[in-house]
Amino acid sequence: MSVSIPPPKCLKKPLTVPHRLMFGPGPSNVPARILQAGANPVIGHMHEETFEIMSDIKSGIQYMFQTRNIMTLAVSGTGHTAMECAIFNAVEAGESVLTAVNGIWGERAAEMITQPNLLRELPKLPNCPVVFFLAHGESSTGVLHPLDGIGELCHKYDCLFLVDSVASIGGVPLYMDEQGIDILYTGSQKVLNAPPGTAPISFSERACQKIFHRKTKPISFFLDLNWLANYWGCDGKPSRIYHHTGPVNAFYSLRESLAILAEESLENSWKRHEKVAEYFQAGLESMGLKLFVKERKARLPTVTTIVAPHGYNWKEITNYIMKTHNIEISGGLGPSIGLVLRVGLMGCNSSKTNVDKVLAALKDALKHCHKSKV
Amino acid sequence: MSVSIPPPKCLKKPLTVPHRLMFGPGPSNVPARILQAGANPVIGHMHEETFEIMSDIKSGIQYMFQTRNIMTLAVSGTGHTAMECAIFNAVEAGESVLTAVNGIWGERAAEMITQPNLLRELPKLPNCPVVFFLAHGESSTGVLHPLDGIGELCHKYDCLFLVDSVASIGGVPLYMDEQGIDILYTGSQKVLNAPPGTAPISFSERACQKIFHRKTKPISFFLDLNWLANYWGCDGKPSRIYHHTGPVNAFYSLRESLAILAEESLENSWKRHEKVAEYFQAGLESMGLKLFVKERKARLPTVTTIVAPHGYNWKEITNYIMKTHNIEISGGLGPSIGLVLRVGLMGCNSSKTNVDKVLAALKDALKHCHKSKV
Numbered sequence: 191m192s193v194s195i196p197p198p199k200c201l202k203k204p205l206t207v208p209h210r211l212m213f214g215p216g217p218s219n220v221p222a223r224i225l226q227a228g229a230n231p232v233i234g235h236m237h238e239e240t241f242e243i244m245s246d247i248k249s250g251i252q253y254m255f256q257t258r259n260i261m262t263l264a265v266s267g268t269g270h271t272a273m274e275c276a277i278f279n280a281v282e283a284g285e286s287v288l289t290a291v292n293g294i295w296g297e298r299a300a301e302m303i304t305q306p307n308l309l310r311e312l313p314k315l316p317n318c319p320v321v322f323f324l325a326h327g328e329s330s331t332g333v334l335h336p337l338d339g340i341g342e343l344c345h346k347y348d349c350l351f352l353v354d355s356v357a358s359i360g361g362v363p364l365y366m367d368e369q370g371i372d373i374l375y376t377g378s379q380k381v382l383n384a385p386p387g388t389a390p391i392s393f394s395e396r397a398c399q400k401i402f403h404r405k406t407k408p409i410s411f412f413l414d415l416n417w418l419a420n421y422w423g424c425d426g427k428p429s430r431i432y433h434h435t436g437p438v439n440a441f442y443s444l445r446e447s448l449a450i451l452a453e454e455s456l457e458n459s460w461k462r463h464e465k466v467a468e469y470f471q472a473g474l475e476s477m478g479l480k481l482f483v484k485e486r487k488a489r490l491p492t493v494t495t496i497v498a499p500h501g502y503n504w505k506e507i508t509n510y511i512m513k514t515h516n517i518e519i520s521g522g523l524g525p526s527i528g529l530v531l532r533v534g535l536m537g538c539n540s541s542k543t544n545v546d547k548v549l550a551a552l553k554d555a556l557k558h559c560h561k562s563k564v
Numbered sequence: 565m566s567v568s569i570p571p572p573k574c575l576k577k578p579l580t581v582p583h584r585l586m587f588g589p590g591p592s593n594v595p596a597r598i599l600q601a602g603a604n605p606v607i608g609h610m611h612e613e614t615f616e617i618m619s620d621i622k623s624g625i626q627y628m629f630q631t632r633n634i635m636t637l638a639v640s641g642t643g644h645t646a647m648e649c650a651i652f653n654a655v656e657a658g659e660s661v662l663t664a665v666n667g668i669w670g671e672r673a674a675e676m677i678t679q680p681n682l683l684r685e686l687p688k689l690p691n692c693p694v695v696f697f698l699a700h701g702e703s704s705t706g707v708l709h710p711l712d713g714i715g716e717l718c719h720k721y722d723c724l725f726l727v728d729s730v731a732s733i734g735g736v737p738l739y740m741d742e743q744g745i746d747i748l749y750t751g752s753q754k755v756l757n758a759p760p761g762t763a764p765i766s767f768s769e770r771a772c773q774k775i776f777h778r779k780t781k782p783i784s785f786f787l788d789l790n791w792l793a794n795y796w797g798c799d800g801k802p803s804r805i806y807h808h809t810g811p812v813n814a815f816y817s818l819r820e821s822l823a824i825l826a827e828e829s830l831e832n833s834w835k836r837h838e839k840v841a842e843y844f845q846a847g848l849e850s851m852g853l854k855l856f857v858k859e860r861k862a863r864l865p866t867v868t869t870i871v872a873p874h875g876y877n878w879k880e881i882t883n884y885i886m887k888t889h890n891i892e893i894s895g896g897l898g899p900s901i902g903l904v905l906r907v908g909l910m911g912c913n914s915s916k917t918n919v920d921k922v923l924a925a926l927k928d929a930l931k932h933c934h935k936s937k938v
Contacts, residue, residue: 191739195630197826198623205819207604208613217809220606228813229603230581232594232759234892239582249572256569266761267641270786270808302785365565379809385606387640387761387811409783411676412644432897434644435591435753437761439602440814445579452571518608523806 210512213548214520215329215357215493215534217379217386220443224384227446228439235436243445244422244436250448251390254359254382254456255374257366261393263422264444265413266437269356269377270298272389275413276352276373277302279393279401280321288319288349292335293328294524295354320400321350321373327358330523332483332495332532334362341370350397356380360451361463361492361536372397378440381459381492383537384447387440447537463540467491470535470545477553482530492540495530498522501561504531507552510559515551584886587922588894589703589731589867589908591753591760594817598758601820602813609810617819618796618810624822625764628733628756628830629748631740635767637796638818639787640811643730643751644672646763649787650726650747651676653767653775654695662693662723666709667702668898669728694774695724695747701732704897706857706869706906708736715744724771730754734825735837735866735910746771752814755833755866757911758821761814821911837914841865844909844919851927856904866914869904872896875935878905881926884933889925 212219233239244263251262265272281287281303289300303323322344327334337353344351350372355364359374360381366374372394379386393401393415401415408414417433419425451459467489471481474496482495498504504521508531511517522530533548535541586593607613618637625636639646655661655677663674677697696718701708711727718725724746729738733748734755740748746768753760767775767789775789782788791807793799825833841863845855848870856869872878878895882905885891896904907922909915 191737191742193630193830194739194742195627195632197627197829198620200620201624201819201823201826205601205604205617205816205823207607207816209605210607210611212606212608214608217606217609217812220813225603225605225813227579229599230579231583231599232586232591232753233581233584234586234588234591235760237584237892243579246572246574250575253569253571256567258569267645267786268809268811271641274784274786298785363565365567368565368568377809379606385811385813386609386809387814410648411672412641412648435642435751435760437642437759437814438591439594439599439759440761440811442579442581445575449575449579452575455571456567518611 211517211547213533213535213539213544214518215532216377216536218383218534218536218539220383220385221538223450224443224446228385228443230439230442232438235438236430236432240436240438240441241423243441247441247445247448248422250445250452251392253452254390254448255366255392256364256368257392259392259394261398261419261424263391263418263424264441265389265391265418266434267389268386269375269389271413272375272377272391273299273354274302274410275391276375278408278410278413279415280350280352280373280397282404282406285320286317287321287323289323292325292333293330293526295325295328295330296323297524299323299354318347319349321352323352323354325354326364327355327362327490327492329357329490329493329532329534330526332490332493332530333488334358334490337364337369337371345370350400357493358490360456360459361540363460366392378444378447381537382444382447382451384443385440387437388444463491466535466540466542466545467494469542470494473545473549477549492536493532493534495526495532498528498530499556502556502559504528506559507531507555510555511551514554517547517551519548585891585921587907587909587913587918588892589906590751590910592757592908592910592913594757594759595912597824598817598820602759602817604813604816606812609812610804610806614810614812614815615797617815621815621819621822622796624819624826625766627826628764628822629740629766630738630742631766633740633766633768635772635793635798637765637792637798638815639763639765639792640808641763642760643749643763645787646749646751646765647673647728648676648784649765650749652782652784652787653789654724654726654747654771656778656780659694660691661695661697663697666699666707667704667900669699669702669704670697671898673697673728692721693723695726697726697728699728700738701729701736701864701866703731703864703867703906703908704900706864706867706904707862708732708864711738711743711745719744719770724774731867732864734833735914737834740766752818752821755911756818756821756825758817759814761811762818837865840909840914840916840919841868843916844868847919847923851923853926866910867906867908869900869906872902872904873930876930876933878902880933881905881929884929885925888928889921891921891925893922
């Protein structure tokens with residue numbers, strides 16, 4: 191045998207990556223400090239220094255989530271991996287799950303839950319759900335869903351309260367313990383401003399009780415909480431057993447992003463996101479644009495949905511803004527496709543200066559893009 | 565409600581990561597060029613430039629794997645994620661899988677396959693396996709398993725040939741197409757010298773035929789090849805639908821590492837690893853140490869297993885070498901725990917200079933570590 195496929199020519203061209211203002215619903219821009227943290231040398235996924243970094247990450251997540259849960263860690267993957275980690279561990283075949291579908295994330299959770307291996311054993315009569323899923327910040331519709339009281343209600347029926355806070359946490363108040371949330375997760379690439387690839391997650395004592403008393407093993411070995419808990423030093427055992435090779439560089443960046451959040455403080459970050467969102471909404475309205483979410487309190491301060499301007503092709507607007515202003519804003523997703531423009535200003539991107547840039551770009555786009563005469 | 569968990573003090577300490585010679589079985593050292601590629605600014609996971617980078621990665625993997633498979637991509641996760649991606653897609657509930665257990669990787673594959681949701685529907689009588697799993701380079705035992713002829717045999721019985729080449733590929737000849745391998749995967753952190761977090765994988769036409777004619781959806785949404793194929797532009801469809809947020813920075817590093825391999829060429833990389841391994845083996849034997857794998861041809865050139873020196877505590881040796889020489893070498897894993905020392909010299913780490921460093925460190929350790937009088 192011999193090498194018959196030659197080295198590809200395309201790899202001879204050096205990698206070039208443009209600088210771009212990332213004002214879509216994520217990933218956000220990553221500050222140089224976080225990028226450089228990620229460029230530190232690789233050490234072992236089982237080295238003491240790595241365990242210390244993981245321990246710092248754990249503390250940072252506990253702060254961000256406002257939780258004392260011991261079972262707090264970061265999954266080696268994106269928000270979807272965390273979503274599967276939550277569902278695969280908390281739900282056994284034959285159990286049912288209730289999902290609030292207020293946008294695409296609820297739809298995706300429903301899709302994951304009804305993958306055939308879970309669904310096919312569901313009894314024909316609905317039984318009491320063991321998990322209730324809710325997206326706190328629905329980045330597809332721009333809706334911020336209230337959380338108060340839901341945890342209590344769930345617990346009354348012996349149901350776990352699972353919250354997706356990928357697009358919201360850090361930018362809006364959330365108190366995992368006080369709000370009775372049993373499983374909470376987010377991604378690294380939104381308010382945290384780290385590169386995509388890690389996903390903080392936390393499990394309450396109540397969730398652990400269910401998970402560690404399962405009758406069957408979870409479907410995924412990679413996402414099995416028994417293993418993850420040991421790797422993250424959450425199970426109280428004296429030694430850690432090799433599970434998978436943690437993405438150490440992604441851990442460096444994640445730690446740095448949590449450090450930045452701790453420096454600013456949650457309260458200041460929440461206030462800043464709120465003020466910037468209000469400033470943005472006022473600017474949009476003064477331009478004659480309409481907000482997709484009518485109720486002020488129900489607006490997600492991190493991702494703003496704007497009703498797609500009448501008579502325009504939304505795709506032409508986002509393309510124009512990318513080409514002319516080097517700014518990413520996006521169209522709808524899932525149920526909001528064609529209906530909205532979405533602008534995400536998260537973490538370090540949430541500033542009045544950036545709002546001014548987006549408003550100027552939008553004004554310019556509305557002037558230059560084709561408008562039908564309807 | 566109010567913030568009751570204060571910002572953690574540990575995050576006030578700046579991140580410090582030591583430089584270390586990573587001569588264990590992985591992760592390997594990552595050259596500055598690859599680390600800096602990963603520190604490029606974040607762009608969107610659905611931007612044209614990202615798709616181009618992904619296309620370059622695809623070509624690089626096709627070269628590394630020596631395959632023309634269209635269904636070639638990188639999973640957003642580590643080697644274990646790729647392992648689950650292969651199994652979850654290729655195997656349906658009720659089907660059986662044959663696993664060659666020649667070390668820990670075969671054991672892990674067996675564990676994944678027998679997760680209850682697949683196992684509980686297995687008929688009592690064994691049926692013909694639909695997949696045969698083999699670890700090409702068993703990094704736990706240091707064994708390189710021959711591949712020739714196995715693919716043909718599998719295909720005779722309508723069985724897919726699934727090969728784990730995490731620890732071997734790039735360092736030893738492997739021809740996916742010519743050797744009739746149906747599913748092949750590796751990790752980014754071994755011979756490729758990229759940070760851990762991405763896992764190249766490829767599926768033959770035969771594998772795709774089975775996967776895309778499944779009766780049920782795969783267990784994992786995140787690893788569903790229908791979705792991954794679309795995100796990686798492998799399904800011939802004109803547009804890509806949002807699946808998950810690809811770890812773009814990890815893609816940058818992976819592309820750079822594939823470019824470096826293409827620059828050196830596979831043949832030169834194979835030769836270098838072979839020569840360095842021979843030089844290392846000779847050095848070990850001249851020190852009076854014994855190689856764990858007796859048969860010369862069965863030795864993995866990337867990870868060398870040394871019989872744990874008689875009378876010593878292996879852990880004291882690896883600790884001494886780490887502390888005194890700043891070099892990571894490791895003990896056994898799974899079936900080889902307590903029996904061996906493992907030294908990985910992969911990708912840029914595979915050089916005679918590094919062999920000399922390891923040999924000097926080993927000599928020094930045997931002189932200074934405690935030896936019992938047995």
